Amino acid sequence: MTKRSDQIKLGAFLLFTGHHVAAWRHKDASIGVHFENYIELARLAEAAKFDTIFFADGVGVRLKDIDAASRKAHSGVYPFEPITLLSALSAVTKNIGLIATASTSYSDPFNLARQFSSLDHLSGGRAGWNLVTSSDPDAAFNFGHEAHILHADRYDRAEEFADVVLGLWDSWEDDAFPRDREAGVYFDKNKLHILDHKGKHFKVRGPLNTPRTPQGHPVVVQAGASEPGKELAARTAEAIFAAQITLDEAVGFYADVKGRMAKYGRDPDELKIMPGIFPVVAPSQAEAEDKFAQLQDLIQPIVGLNMLAGLSGGIDLSQYDIDGPLPDVPETNAGKSRQSLLLDLARRENLTIRQLYLRIAGARGHWQVVGTPSHIADQLEERFEARGADGFNIMAPIMPGGLKDFIDLVVPELRRRGLFRTEYEGTTLRENLGLKRPANRFANPAKAAE
Amino acid sequence: MTKRSDQIKLGAFLLFTGHHVAAWRHKDASIGVHFENYIELARLAEAAKFDTIFFADGVGVRLKDIDAASRKAHSGVYPFEPITLLSALSAVTKNIGLIATASTSYSDPFNLARQFSSLDHLSGGRAGWNLVTSSDPDAAFNFGHEAHILHADRYDRAEEFADVVLGLWDSWEDDAFPRDREAGVYFDKNKLHILDHKGKHFKVRGPLNTPRTPQGHPVVVQAGASEPGKELAARTAEAIFAAQITLDEAVGFYADVKGRMAKYGRDPDELKIMPGIFPVVAPSQAEAEDKFAQLQDLIQPIVGLNMLAGLSGGIDLSQYDIDGPLPDVPETNAGKSRQSLLLDLARRENLTIRQLYLRIAGARGHWQVVGTPSHIADQLEERFEARGADGFNIMAPIMPGGLKDFIDLVVPELRRRGLFRTEYEGTTLRENLGLKRPANRFANPAKAAE
Numbered sequence: 044m045t046k047r048s049d050q051i052k053l054g055a056f057l058l059f060t061g062h063h064v065a066a067w068r069h070k071d072a073s074i075g076v077h078f079e080n081y082i083e084l085a086r087l088a089e090a091a092k093f094d095t096i097f098f099a100d101g102v103g104v105r106l107k108d109i110d111a112a113s114r115k116a117h118s119g120v121y122p123f124e125p126i127t128l129l130s131a132l133s134a135v136t137k138n139i140g141l142i143a144t145a146s147t148s149y150s151d152p153f154n155l156a157r158q159f160s161s162l163d164h165l166s167g168g169r170a171g172w173n174l175v176t177s178s179d180p181d182a183a184f185n186f187g188h189e190a191h192i193l194h195a196d197r198y199d200r201a202e203e204f205a206d207v208v209l210g211l212w213d214s215w216e217d218d219a220f221p222r223d224r225e226a227g228v229y230f231d232k233n234k235l236h237i238l239d240h241k242g243k244h245f246k247v248r249g250p251l252n253t254p255r256t257p258q259g260h261p262v263v264v265q266a267g268a269s270e271p272g273k274e275l276a277a278r279t280a281e282a283i284f285a286a287q288i289t290l291d292e293a294v295g296f297y298a299d300v301k302g303r304m305a306k307y308g309r310d311p312d313e314l315k316i317m318p319g320i321f322p323v324v325a326p327s328q329a330e331a332e333d334k335f336a337q338l339q340d341l342i343q344p345i346v347g348l349n350m351l352a353g354l355s356g357g358i359d360l361s362q363y364d365i366d367g368p369l370p371d372v373p374e375t376n377a378g379k380s381r382q383s384l385l386l387d388l389a390r391r392e393n394l395t396i397r398q399l400y401l402r403i404a405g406a407r408g409h410w411q412v413v414g415t416p417s418h419i420a421d422q423l424e425e426r427f428e429a430r431g432a433d434g435f436n437i438m439a440p441i442m443p444g445g446l447k448d449f450i451d452l453v454v455p456e457l458r459r460r461g462l463f464r465t466e467y468e469g470t471t472l473r474e475n476l477g478l479k480r481p482a483n484r485f486a487n488p489a490k491a492a493e
Numbered sequence: 494m495t496k497r498s499d500q501i502k503l504g505a506f507l508l509f510t511g512h513h514v515a516a517w518r519h520k521d522a523s524i525g526v527h528f529e530n531y532i533e534l535a536r537l538a539e540a541a542k543f544d545t546i547f548f549a550d551g552v553g554v555r556l557k558d559i560d561a562a563s564r565k566a567h568s569g570v571y572p573f574e575p576i577t578l579l580s581a582l583s584a585v586t587k588n589i590g591l592i593a594t595a596s597t598s599y600s601d602p603f604n605l606a607r608q609f610s611s612l613d614h615l616s617g618g619r620a621g622w623n624l625v626t627s628s629d630p631d632a633a634f635n636f637g638h639e640a641h642i643l644h645a646d647r648y649d650r651a652e653e654f655a656d657v658v659l660g661l662w663d664s665w666e667d668d669a670f671p672r673d674r675e676a677g678v679y680f681d682k683n684k685l686h687i688l689d690h691k692g693k694h695f696k697v698r699g700p701l702n703t704p705r706t707p708q709g710h711p712v713v714v715q716a717g718a719s720e721p722g723k724e725l726a727a728r729t730a731e732a733i734f735a736a737q738i739t740l741d742e743a744v745g746f747y748a749d750v751k752g753r754m755a756k757y758g759r760d761p762d763e764l765k766i767m768p769g770i771f772p773v774v775a776p777s778q779a780e781a782e783d784k785f786a787q788l789q790d791l792i793q794p795i796v797g798l799n800m801l802a803g804l805s806g807g808i809d810l811s812q813y814d815i816d817g818p819l820p821d822v823p824e825t826n827a828g829k830s831r832q833s834l835l836l837d838l839a840r841r842e843n844l845t846i847r848q849l850y851l852r853i854a855g856a857r858g859h860w861q862v863v864g865t866p867s868h869i870a871d872q873l874e875e876r877f878e879a880r881g882a883d884g885f886n887i888m889a890p891i892m893p894g895g896l897k898d899f900i901d902l903v904v905p906e907l908r909r910r911g912l913f914r915t916e917y918e919g920t921t922l923r924e925n926l927g928l929k930r931p932a933n934r935f936a937n938p939a940k941a942a943e
Contacts, residue, residue, distance in 0.1 A: 067672065067674070067679060068674045068677060069674075070674070074672055076614075076670075076672075076704075078583075078584070078614070078615050078617075082584075101702065102603065102604075102607075102702065103702065104685075104700055104702050106687070109682050109685075110682070112680075112682075113678060113679060113680045113681065113682045114677050114678060114679055115679060116672075116679055118679065118680070119702050120665075120680065120702045120703065120704065121702055121703060122614060122703070122704070123611045123614055123615060123703070124607045124608050124610070124611035124703065126576075126577060126580075126608065127576060127577070127580040127608050127611040127612050127615060128580070128611065128615065130576075130577040130578070130580035130581045131580045131581055131583050131584040131615050132584070133528075133581050134528070134532075134581040134582070134584040134585050135584050135585070149601070149603075149604070150601075150604065151599070151600070151601060151636065153552065153599075153635045153636060154552075154599070154600065154604075157552075157574045158574050158576065158577050160574070161573045161574035161577040161578065162577050164526075164528070164572060164573055165528050165573060165577060165578065165581050167528075184697075184698035185603045185697055185698055185699065186601065186603060186697070187695060187696045187697070188696075215570075220526075222517065222524055222526075222566075224517070224518045224519075224520070227518060227564050227791075227793045228563060228564060229517060229563060229564055229565055229566055229568065230562075230563045230568070230570065231563065232559050232560065232562075232563045235554075235559075237556070245637060246634075246637045246638075247634075247635055247636070247637070248634035248635055249635065250554055252551065252552065252553065252554050252569050252570045252571055253570065253571060253572070253573070253574065254526075254570065254572070341677075343677045
């Protein structure tokens with residue numbers, strides 16, 4: 044395989060106190076409840092020439108597990124909502140992309156299209172929308188539903204939701220607003236297009252009441268890895284925050300999703316795949332391991348057991364000796380394959396219950412690399428060159444320290460290898476990610492008929 | 494009547510190029526499509542110690558009148574959406590209140606409660622929500638409706654919507670988040686309250702997934718003047734952006750709304766009434782009139798006729814000589830009283846069609862005062878002392894010049910009279926408006942039962 048001529052893209056996935064499940068308990072972690080904390084993180088990432096900062100989101104607090112939730116910072120209660128937070132950050136940054144998560148199951152397409160359009164205008168073309176369908180079972184109850192919405196139904200709605208939003212973003216041609224004072228023409232009504240969408244889930248006339256945005260439209264980001272998730276991404280996504288752990292899985296996912304794009308008339312380069320990585324970095328391997336151990340020591344048993352239950356499809360191990368062996372547990376209905384993987388791991392390595400949750404709780408199931416700057420750079424380079432990634436979403440274990448470590452130690456190593464930029468290529472998120480500015484579907488009738 | 498011991502509150506109603514319908518055509522007006530324009534306006538208002546900046550909003554473009562709409566900057570197309578815009582402005586201001594308009598007819602209560610909560614956190618307690626039901630008939634078509642929602646139905650939903658939002662804002666007690674690293678307790682589950690709202694329009698379990706805000710909750714603002722509008726305001730509003738034109742109307746409205754509060758157990762001081770005023774100010778009366786005439790000359794006939802039609806309930810005068818007398822026109826069904834007022838005015842003063850629209854189009858039907866600083870200060874003082882207003886929402890004819898004029902010429906005059914502050918009283922919008930921080934309804938069971 045030939046060496047790639049492009050460079051690695053980097054996103055900073057900002058989860059206030061840090062991605063380690065116990066980060067908030069560490070004395071060096073910011074508690075992350077002040078806006079100033081986020082200015083600091085955004086400016087750190089921008090000074091390092093990261094492509095984006097990114098915020099995940101959820102719209103429900105997990106009441107079933109409230110005892111464990113009350114002992115975590117990652118309990119579904121956020122200090123800020125992502126669209127408002129990124130709007131505020133747009134005013135104190137200049138180059139970095141701003142990607143907010145918003146749900147197709149619990150939002151309205153007109154309002155969502157408009158707010159992301161507004162963020163793109165506010166930031167001069169740096170907005171991205173991470174489209175999620177919200178897997179959290181508690182969210183549905185905050186939006187009039189009697190029960191969680193089924194996966195297939197969520198994706199059915201998401202497909203149509205994406206079409207409506209993308210259509211609304213083309214309501215106005217780029218030059219629809221001459222604002223000609225002399226002639227008295229504010230907008231050109233011939234460059235206004237009425238979507239008139241009538242579908243199974245939505246009826247939306249349009250037009251959107253914001254002009255077309257600096258990027259044409261905000262960058263569309265997704266994270267789903269299910270069959271319908273991959274299909275929606277192949278059709279509409281321009282970036283994917285992937286979650287595969289091994290190199291093989293990553294390469295397989297990359298080829299799978301990019302391979303689906305041709306049938307939608309899309310070039311594989313129109314989509315950037317950026318897996319998450321949880322890096323614990325220090326000048327020496329021993330220091331890195333010590334840093335990680337400090338965080339691991341802060342995991343409370345109730346939190347660890349709750350995460351084991353979450354990742355295993357509901358096995359409750361709280362009645363057993365935490366420092367004893369895993370008991371024989373019955374298979375549950377949900378998530379059988381993940382459950383078997385966990386049980387196999389415990390049996391193979393003869394792990395106690397505590398050892399098992401420590402293995403999976405820290406990075407919350409994500410790809411975790413603990414080591415020196417060159418070791419981490421090796422891992423990133425390998426995955427990038429093997430076409431398992433176009434870039435990475437950096438999930439610092441602790442904020443701001445873990446992000447600083449990555450920037451101070453790993454980024455220079457990537458630059459020495461010619462793998463990461465020293466200056467932004469452009470002023471918009473699209474320009475930096477290497478994505479084309481989309482043409483307005485209505486501007487040219489031949490194009491619209493495609 | 495005794496002289497008031499409190500001072501006038503001032504809001505800057507920022508309508509990008511200015512409130513005069515033709516402001517955007519004036520060479521001194523900012524076209525208002527760059528975020529920098531709004532930073533300038535917000536900082537101007539903050540340096541002058543205004544209580545708030547405020548943005549109106551709509552969620553539909555008036556397609557029926559598209560020819561006239563295309564020649565106005567006030568056509569329902571906004572450069573930015575208010576919640577995102579004010580979030581961005583929160584990062585570059587420090588003291589001024591930030592009031593965004595959002596619709597109860599076309600928003601979701603959980604998402605709205607959360608975004609305003611987030612804005613209050615981001616700004617350190619400066620957020621306000623201007624609750625509107627959206628009278629614009631075109632909005633409904635963007636949200637799945639077949640026709641405009643009836644006024645009574647909109648208010649029925651608004652009443653319940655306000656209850657849900659206010660309830661969600663009390664999901665967490667003020668001290669629900671000890672974030673105790675040593676004990677490992679992030680939140681105290683006993684200080685979490687589940688709303689479990691089940692009503693005619695909404696079913697919302699809660700809790701909201703943001704902590705209680707610096708102000709307890711964002712300041713609730715309203716503008717409706719109909720019967721159900723006044724009742725909703727008396728029950729829930731903490732500020733009203735009123736629109737009465739004459740002193741008598743203002744005093745009547747003030748007494749009416751404040752008089753309704755007792756039955757909801759509220760003190761009249763818990764609600765600040767702030768009428769809009771469109772001030773054209775200059776050192777001399779002649780200069781002020783000249784300034785106004787310059788703007789009036791920019792009104793295009795198609796725009797003036799369209800505004801006449803809008804304010805008269807649909808009379809189409811485009812077939813008549815614009816410089817001739819008003820023809821006999823049949824009464825329409827809608828807005829009979831406003832229609833007769835206009836017809837009477839034209840007949841009484843023997844106005845041509847053009848003269849008639851010039852009388853009402855410039856300030857778009859709002860209270861308009863053209864004159865010297867002391868004349869304008871007299872008007873404000875009179876209305877304040879007569880208990881027709883607790884403050885005013887300044888609708889500068891042109892931005893930024895008209896706002897600067899008011900600040901440079903009228904504000905010093907108000908200060909000389911002891912009617913306006915020289916320093917902010919507090920750091921939150923509530924503190925500056927003189928509003929109490931509300932207690933959490935769930936924090937004390939005795940209180941909750943009220």
